[in-house]
Amino acid sequence: MTLIQNPILPGFHADPSILRVGDDYYIATSTFEWFPGVRIHHSKDLRHWRFAGSPLTRRSQLDMKGNMNSGGVWAPCLSYDNGTFYLIYTDVKQWHGAYKDAHNYLVxxxxxxxxxSEPVYLNSSGFDPSLFHDDDGRKWFVNMIWDYRSGNHPFAGIILQELSLEEGKLTGPVKTIYTGTDIKLTEGPHLYKKDGWYYLLTAEGGTEYDHAATLARSQKLEGPYETDPNYPLVSSRANPELTIQKAGHGSLVETQNGEWYLVHLGGRPLKGKYCTLGRETSLQKVEWTEDGWLQLEDGGHFPHAATTAPALAEHTFDPEPAKDDFDDSSLRGCWNSLRIPVDPSWASLSERPGYLRLYGRESLSSVHQQSLIARRQTSFYCTFETKIDYDPEYYQHKAGLVVYYDTEDHVYLHVTHHELKGRVLQILRTVSGNYEEVLLPPLRISQTGSLYLRGEIHEDELQLYYRDEEMNDWSKIGPVLDTTHMSDDSAPDVRFTGTFIGMASQDYSGSRKPADFDYFLYEEEKKER
Structure with a gap:
């Protein structure tokens, strides 16, 4: 028996929406404030996955400039009908406090x-939208509805409304079809049809350690929906020993051979609490019971670290190269920017061929115009390095290697200028928004030539290194740093992304001083936790 190891998409890949078209499987996941919007992975055996692309690549499709941390693209839904792929997504502008400014679109x-395509605006009544294609050709839009009024539960239920493609809008009455269970916080709806029943899969319990996925059904699309008496379908609640915690927010798929699988998000905590890699995508085999409900293959509710593979031929993909020499005309699919797309005016691969040039812009605390290019951390054991050409003239010039969760939490090994020391290295550490310079005083380094910057992460520990062109070996710089502040779980308020690693450049004077990066290397160590 072949097993599939979880997570199937390690690192920050939350809110999976799975789809099969013929022999091909696709998973779309949330990207929040990171650009491009939505990541789609492709598989033919549910075991091996490759990045297939991001649909939202243009500012006309998604403009998140000014969006707050953990805003942006929440819970996309990927579907297919009659030769066309449909993607429903939310752009959340603001989500703290009583209100949720969340706008839903279709491409x-x-x-x-x-x-x-360019986006079609649908509504703003709530988030986590999805699209259901019924047998008669009609299309139905569902999302959770948000109730901001005092005394009401803000997660007010799942609503249904018809989508008219001809008119390019939602039409007809809005009907609440499900209000959830005592787990509460009902969201993430997906509709399916099987054997004359409409099945509604929802997420419940919030995105943290009480998260869950619950199934309900009805013989009519509009309901009423009855909840599976053995709910939830999957959850890690009350079992801190499980490898996969936070299990919930799922999506279902049937294989060509009639087997059924559930993809769902989950997190792997360090120190029993801190999911520094973010919420990841896992897979569970599910089976239909005699009375028409779904259950995990062992009949329980707890997610497994490995699940039975389907009866499909193995299909592998070439691994992503560990080193990017920036020799291509465009950035690889692993790279991301914050809130707005990469633009040649601030990130260029052509001005100095073989280098990524980043023009200094705003600070790492900015929600508008950062010059930051980063990739997901996908393993608890990894090393990463870059070579930088940079000659700062003022303390307002900075460029280097960054480990980044959001504007409130990051670590930055960077080259800058000191009035007395000249070119120096400094480590900036921001924890819960509190700024700290780790090196007091900063380290004077060679005043000319290239510099190499390196980091190693072993679970919750980060050690930084550097060397110049005259040095044969890496030299440690700064103390071992705790990385647990770069997680959903360390903040006073819930948040939703994960740790990224990459390159950045700032120029607080406004002169846009450029920094050139010759390569970036990211390697994972094969260790078991």
Missing amino acids: TAPSVEGPW
């Missing part, structure tokens, strides 16, 4: 690779 394409 379409003839293939996952695109081209993807």
Whole structure:
């Protein structure tokens, strides 16, 4: 018996929406404030996955400039009907406090690779929208509805409304079809139809350690929906020994051979609490019971670190190269920017061929115009390095290697200028928004030539290194730093992303001083936790 190891998409890949078209499987996941919007992975055996593309690549499709941390793209839904791919997504502008400014859109394409259309605005009544294609050709939009009024539960239920493609809008009455269970916080709806029943899969319990996925059903689309008496379908609640915690927010798929699988989010905590990699995508085999409900293959509710593979031929993909020499005309799919797309005016691969040039812009605390290019941390054991050419003239010039959760939590090994020491290295550490310079005083280094910057992460510990062109070996710089502040779980308020690693440049004077990066290397160590 072949097993599939979880998570199938390690690192920050939350809110999975799975789809099969013929022999191909696709998973779309949330990207929040990171650009491009939505990541789609492709598989033919549910075991091996490759990045297939991001549909939201243009500012006309998604403009998140000014969006707050953990805003942006929440819980996309990928579907297919009659030769067209449909992607429903939310752009959350503001989500703290009583209100949720969340706008829902639809884009379409003839293939996952695109081209993807300009967005059609649908509504702003809540988040986590999805699209259901019924047998009669009608299309139905569902989302959770948000109730900001005092005395009411803000997660007010799942609503249904018809989508008219001809008119390009939602039409007809809005009907609440499900209000959830005593777990509460009902969201993330997906509709399915099987054997004359409509099945509604929802997420419940919030995105933290009480998270869950619950199934309900009805013989009518509009309901009433009855809840599975053995709910939830999956949850890690009350079992801190499980490898996969926070299990919930799922999506279902049937294989060509009639087997059923659930993808769901989950987190792997360090020190019993801190999921520094973010919420990841896992897979569970599920089976239909005689009375028409779904259950995990062992009949329980707890997610497994490994699940039985389907009866499909193995299909592997070439691994992503560990080193990016920046020799291509565009950035690889692993790279991301914050809130707005990469633009040649601030990130260029052509001005100095073989280098990524980043023009200094705003600070790492900015929600508007950062010059930051980063990739997901996907292993608890990894090393990463870059080579930088940079000659700062003022203390307002900075560029270097960054480990980044959001504007409130990050670590930054960077080159800058000191009035007495000249070119120096400094480590900036921001924890819960509190700024700290780790090196007092900063380290004077060679005043000319290239510099190499390196980091090693072993679970919750980060050690930084540097060397110049005259040094044969890496030299440690700064103390071992705790990384647990770069997690959903360390903040006073809930948040939703994960740790990224990459390159950044700032120029607080406004002169846009450029920094050139020759390569970036990211390698994972094969260790078991």
